[in-house]
Amino acid sequence: MVATILGNIELDYPDYLRDESRRIGTAQSISFPVSEAQIVETVAEMFANDVPVTIQGARTGIAGGAVPDGGHILNLSRMTDITRMRRSDSEPDSFIITAQPGVLLSQLNAAIAAASFDTTNWSTESMDALQAFRTTGPWFFPPDPTETSAAIGGMTACNASGARTFAYGPTRDYVERIRVVLADGATLELTRGREKADGRTFSLHTESGSILAGRLPSYAMPTVKNAAGYFAADDMDMLDLFVGAEGTLGVLSEIDIRLVRAPHEVWGVVSFLPSSTATLAFVTRTRQAGAKPAAIEYFDSRSLDLLRAAKLENPAFSEIPDLPQSCHTAVYVEYHGSDEDAVSEAVMAMSEIMVECGGNEDAAWLASSARELEKLKAFRHAVPEAVNLVIDNRRKENSELTKLGTDMAVPDNALERITEIYSADLQEHKLDYVMFGHIGNNHIHVNVLPRNMSEYAVGKELYLTWAREVIRLGGSVSAEHGIGKLKSVFLREMFGEQGIAEMQAVRRVFDPKSILNRGNLF
Ligand SMILES: Cc1cc2nc3c(=O)[nH]c(=O)nc-3n(C[C@H](O)[C@H](O)[C@H](O)COP(=O)(O)OP(=O)(O)OC[C@H]3O[C@@H](n4cnc5c(N)ncnc54)[C@H](O)[C@@H]3O)c2cc1C
Incomplete structure (x- = not known):
């Protein structure tokens, strides 16, 4: 039985009211499940009582997705076991490991590099696979969001990327199977290549036998690096709907990830x-x-x-x-x-x-x-890190100030145009800023560092103008950080009213009361 801790969360658990976006939320209770059964128990209880639930991984997100807006915090940081290993059936030259959602990227990378895992409770099959893993390696997990204290559940929920995405692709490309706890406590297991959409319609069976059927959004995904909105494509693998859904469709309770040759x-x-x-x-x-x-x-x-x-x-x-x-x-x-x-x-x-x-x-x-x-x-x-220190210093004078960090990608032929626009606008308005990031994917982070609230307002307006231009150029308003609670306006610009309505219809199939991660995306 998982303990739901009630009381003064602000006083006793202040760190759990924020993530790396520096946004600060509120909550009435918190729990730290250690198993899928405990997640089921908690969310089912919250669902029955109409209490919204905010899911937390390692809280390194910078879009406020893990910041609660009242209700209950479901913190998965104590689910840190790597529980299984096997050779991939579809790609012989790779291994699959099963991770609980709270496994940190740093923990995972260290275990893979040393070929050393806590094998308590591993099956004979997993031990045999580990033996082969040791003699045939080295292996590695390519996704590398800069922040290695991110957790696998959070990375999967955000379809995280990093510098190496240029060659290796985002987290989605390495997710082979997921287990999901839905808002009412029902569970789903989805495996790549097994549960597929039929065109844009889907029908899934929960493990308790219910059928969940609906239509995927009709929009075309941008052809650039993207972490904005629900993934939708004809005949797609249904697990891809949950990768990048930012916890709005269910709690990822177990994730199989594919390791490739280092x-x-x-x-x-x-x-x-x-x-x-x-x-x-x-x-x-x-x-x-x-x-x-x-x-x-x-x-x-x-x-x-x-x-x-x-x-x-x-x-x-x-x-x-x-x-x-x-x-x-x-x-x-x-x-x-x-x-x-x-x-x-x-x-x-x-x-x-x-x-x-x-x-x-x-x-x-x-x-x-x-x-x-x-x-x-x-x-x-x-x-x-230096950007965050500058902003933290400025916040001592004015606690409302935050940086404005963009996360948008454009097609190859629009890179020059978009960088010209960013530079011209920033210089015209004499803002303090830096630009850095994944230029290989035409994905440059503009970080506006406002010195006061009027600069913040100007930066915010510019951000919206740039988002519209990025969309016009065929790009994405979020290439890797996700939409969270800070960028819903941009998501609406990108997919339009119809796209948002179609995403919300999908959400209603899995979470009719919008209990999970309320405020994310929409
Ligand atoms: C300095 C710095 C650099 C960064 N650089 C990058 C970068 O290069 N690329 C990049 O992609 N990101 C980057 N990030 C952002 C961040 O590290 C990633 O978004 C990461 O994937 C978040 O993982 P997390 O475990 O901290 O998730 P959290 O912040 O805890 O959560 C993120 C979102 O996922 C949801 N979620 C978490 N776990 C689950 C789960 N098990 N089931 C369902 N939903 C869940 C949360 O509700 C929230 O909406 C950076 C962050 C920092 C601070």
């Missing part, structure tokens, strides 16, 4: 370029060059200035290598491969492009060992 060689290079034009030319040519990079990441001149200042002022940033003074922008390119010659050749070809685009080969940083790569990773991760 690359033998991983090399990363940070190139410094003299202008935005040079950077765009470099990115376009690197994308088109023979060897496909695993990641292409961008840091504008203001991100580099922010890091220089952070390094001077804050010992936490001392690990970041010294940045060359004369550079304008930085681009990180990572190559993966099975042999050193091929990867070194790819890096040399990229270096030639860099020099032709005006970059200085001697100033570039090359990492080919795990230790060196960690340093470059620290550099890349320092930008969002």
Whole structure:
């Protein structure tokens, strides 16, 4: 029996009222289930009493999706077991592991890298698979949202991505099976390749024998990286409806993820370029060059200035290598491969492009060992952290201030246009900002750092204007963070009234009272 803790959540559990969006919510009770049975028990009780439930993974989300808006908090951080392993039936050169939703990405990556799991309660079949895993590896789980303290349940609910998505795709591509607890406590199990839509209609059987039938939304998904709205396609795997649904259709209580062969060689290079034009030319040519990079990441001149200042002022940033003074922008390119010659050749070809685009080969940083790569990773991760520190400082003066972080992707042919628009608007309004992110996927995060509420209002207006432009260009208003409670307006812009109504109709099939994650998406 799971204990539902009632009382003063604000006083006793303040951390659980927020996520990394810095939004602060309210709640009347909280529970920490350790099994699917306990999730079932809790949500069924809440459903019977019409109490809304907010699902929480590791609360690293930045769209406020895990921030409660009253009601009950279902916190899954104590469901951290990896319970099974098997070889994939469909792809022999991969393994499937079964994770509870609270397993952290850092925990998962460490276990996979060391081929060391807590095998208490593992079956003989899983132990045999582990034996094969150890002798045939190394293996890895490609999705890499920058924040490794994210949990697998949260990553699946948001269809999280990261730098390596450029080559490997988002979390969705690695989800093979899910177990779902629906709002009334009924359970569903969905396996890739097994439960399929028929065109745009679906009919699913819960484990207690009820039939859930409905129509999928009729819209076409954008062809860019996307984490906005329900996934819908003809004859789709029904588990894909739940991946990226941000907990509005059910609680993911168990997730099977696919591991693929780890690359033998991983090399990363940070190139410094003299202008935005040079950077765009470099990115376009690197994308088109023979060897496909695993990641292409961008840091504008203001991100580099922010890091220089952070390094001077804050010992936490001392690990970041010294940045060359004369550079304008930085681009990180990572190559993966099975042999050193091929990867070194790819890096040399990229270096030639860099020099032709005006970059200085001697100033570039090359990492080919795990230790060196960690340093470059620290550099890349320092930008969002430095941004958060700036905002936290400004919030001391005005607690209502938050950063405005965009998360939009456009098609390849619109990258130049959208970056021009961002820069022109930000400069015209003299806002403080940085731009960085996954330029390989045409997915640049603009972070507006308002100094006061009037700048915040201007930034908010610009964000809406940009969202409309991104949609017009065929892009997505959220490429990886999801819509949460902060971006419903943009979702409506993207899919229109009809699209929203169709999503809401799907939701009613699974959660007729809108109990789960009320306020997310719509
Ligand atoms: C510094 C920083 C950098 C980041 N960089 C990236 C990045 O590069 N790419 C990226 O994709 N994200 C990034 N994020 C965002 C975040 O890490 C991801 O969205 C992550 O997937 C959230 O996982 P979580 O476990 O923390 O989920 P939470 O924040 O706890 O929840 C996120 C959403 O999922 C729902 N949810 C959680 N668990 C479940 C479940 N078991 N069943 C149903 N619904 C559930 C929640 O209700 C909420 O709506 C970054 C965050 C930070 C702080």
